[in-house]
Amino acid sequence: MADVIDGREFGLKVELAVGVVGLGYVGIATAVALAQHGRNVKCYERDPEKARRMRDGNVPIFEPGIEELFGGCVATGSITLCQSLAEVLLDSQVVFVAVGTPPASDGSPDLSYVDQVATEMAGVLQLGQVIVLKSTVPPNTYHRVRLTIEREHTRMQLPPVDFDVAVNPEFLREGQAVKDSLFPERIVVGVDSDRAAVALRDVYAPFDSPIVLMDTVSAMLVKYASNCFLATKISFINEMARICELAGGDVSEVARGMSMDTRIGQQFLRAGLGYGGSCFPKDTVGLLSIGRSLGYEPEVIKAAVSVNARQYVVAIDKLVRLVGQLRGATITVLGLAFKSDTDDTRESVSLKLISGLLEAGAVVRAHDYRTVENARRELAEVAYFADPYEAVVGCDAVVIATEWIDYRGLDWARIKQLMKGNVVVDGRNLLDGSRLVGLGFRYEGIGLLDHNEEESLRSPHD
Numbered sequence: 404m405a406d407v408i409d410g411r412e413f414g415l416k417v418e419l420a421v422g423v424v425g426l427g428y429v430g431i432a433t434a435v436a437l438a439q440h441g442r443n444v445k446c447y448e449r450d451p452e453k454a455r456r457m458r459d460g461n462v463p464i465f466e467p468g469i470e471e472l473f474g475g476c477v478a479t480g481s482i483t484l485c486q487s488l489a490e491v492l493l494d495s496q497v498v499f500v501a502v503g504t505p506p507a508s509d510g511s512p513d514l515s516y517v518d519q520v521a522t523e524m525a526g527v528l529q530l531g532q533v534i535v536l537k538s539t540v541p542p543n544t545y546h547r548v549r550l551t552i553e554r555e556h557t558r559m560q561l562p563p564v565d566f567d568v569a570v571n572p573e574f575l576r577e578g579q580a581v582k583d584s585l586f587p588e589r590i591v592v593g594v595d596s597d598r599a600a601v602a603l604r605d606v607y608a609p610f611d612s613p614i615v616l617m618d619t620v621s622a623m624l625v626k627y628a629s630n631c632f633l634a635t636k637i638s639f640i641n642e643m644a645r646i647c648e649l650a651g652g653d654v655s656e657v658a659r660g661m662s663m664d665t666r667i668g669q670q671f672l673r674a675g676l677g678y679g680g681s682c683f684p685k686d687t688v689g690l691l692s693i694g695r696s697l698g699y700e701p702e703v704i705k706a707a708v709s710v711n712a713r714q715y716v717v718a719i720d721k722l723v724r725l726v727g728q729l730r731g732a733t734i735t736v737l738g739l740a741f742k743s744d745t746d747d748t749r750e751s752v753s754l755k756l757i758s759g760l761l762e763a764g765a766v767v768r769a770h771d772y773r774t775v776e777n778a779r780r781e782l783a784e785v786a787y788f789a790d791p792y793e794a795v796v797g798c799d800a801v802v803i804a805t806e807w808i809d810y811r812g813l814d815w816a817r818i819k820q821l822m823k824g825n826v827v828v829d830g831r832n833l834l835d836g837s838r839l840v841g842l843g844f845r846y847e848g849i850g851l852l853d854h855n856e857e858e859s860l861r862s863p864h865d
């Protein structure tokens with residue numbers, strides 16, 4: 404395919420209207436980014452209650468800055484919330500599909516929402532429209548969407564329509580969705596026709612980001628590969644953390660030394676309790692299942708998944724060692740979200756840790772800055788607190804489970820007084836261990852040097 408294409412030869416409309424179907428994290432961020440870059444965006448959300456609330460300016464996700472931007476775009480008319488898919492397709496030359504693909508029981512992505520949208524679109528599709536898959540789906544979904552639409556056309560006895568299916572994976576991080584979607588580091592576009600390539604280049608022309616054009620299968624694999632690579636980086640450093648503990652090293656120093664090699668880089672080398680969230684767990688298991696369906700066992704990804712699955716147990720083992728019997732002990736878990744700056748608890752390691760503690764017979768108290776209610780829906784038998792100081796009252800041990808930076812700034816001397824015990828297991832290597840030991844805590848991070856020993860070795864005159 405030509406790398407530089409002249410759109411005029413395809414007679415594209417000068418001012419493209421753009422459609423977005425499915426208003427979850429990705430759909431909302433996509434709509435806002437396109438609208439902020441001057442596109443006229445028509446959105447459709449099939450959940451009528453959610454759509455109604457959004458029309459009133461209530462964005463159903465917590466994401467810094469998104470509510471204001473979305474509301475502003477709706478007010479100025481650059482985003483329109485349509486009542487039907489047909490309304491979106493009537494005006495939009497390019498339609499992004501950003502519906503959910505939750506993992507099915509075998510780990511493969513459940514494509515029923517994608518299928519539904521493809522089936523519904525078939526009846527209202529217009530000549531030359533480009534359907535762009537934004538959702539993370541297996542590489543062959545591109546063909547599946549095309550076949551579904553063509554089959555529906557035959558079933559409804561409609562004349563065949565010439566349309567395109569393209570792939571444009573999303574790489575945004577929760578908590579940074581606005582920045583990541585307004586200023587992406589790269590825009591990966593998978594197409595199988597010059598017409599689709601031109602249309603997507605036009606849509607993204609106002610963005611100051613490189614557009615990487617390729618075939619549809621490779622484009623979708625870029626998404627899986629990126630997420631699995633980052634997840635593997637985390638599992639790798641968590642494995643190094645274990646080796647550091649056994650050998651007497653400090654994983655934060657190891658990571659610091661490694662990261663100065665530009666081939667390795669600084670990011671995603673924070674050891675901790677492992678990764679959670681809506682992407683890494685789903686996409687690692689998803690790529691495993693894709694590999695297996697093709698007759699190949701992806702060994703590296705399998706190892707990344709298995710290290711991660713056991714990682715929260717590291718905190719439980721430390722508690723058992725430091726507190727003794729967990730049955731009847733009171734443990735306060737600080738942090739419920741799968742990472743900081745979000746209220747999302749999907750696949751949160753914190754909730755897995757809490758379940759493990761409850762199974763071991765511990766009494767669990769928990770705090771989060773954003774997401775107590777989400778966690779309560781999943782785990783009712785926990786005492787939840789909006790104030791971290793109330794959460795620690797009378798507990799034997801505190802575990803930091805989410806990397807909320809605010810935990811660093813807490814008054815740890817006061818916490819020491821409020822607790823019954825003195826154990827802190829820092830599952831995100833967030834706190835200053837020496838300082839905590841100085842305050843009288845028994846402190847352990849993940850793969851760090853033992854500051855407790857340093858303190859006990861220190862002479863009384865130090």
Ligand code: UDX
Pocket residue numbers: 573574575576577578630633637670671672673674675676677678679680681682683741742806
């Ligand atoms: C991720 C990808 O970063 C993003 O590009 C993709 O589109 C979706 O998945 P997100 O899930 O929002 O984004 O969170 P991210 O910031 O990547 O963190 C994922 C998990 O890894 C969190 O649980 C976090 O605590 C953990 N993590 C991250 C570590 O344990 N160590 C690290 O060094 C970095």
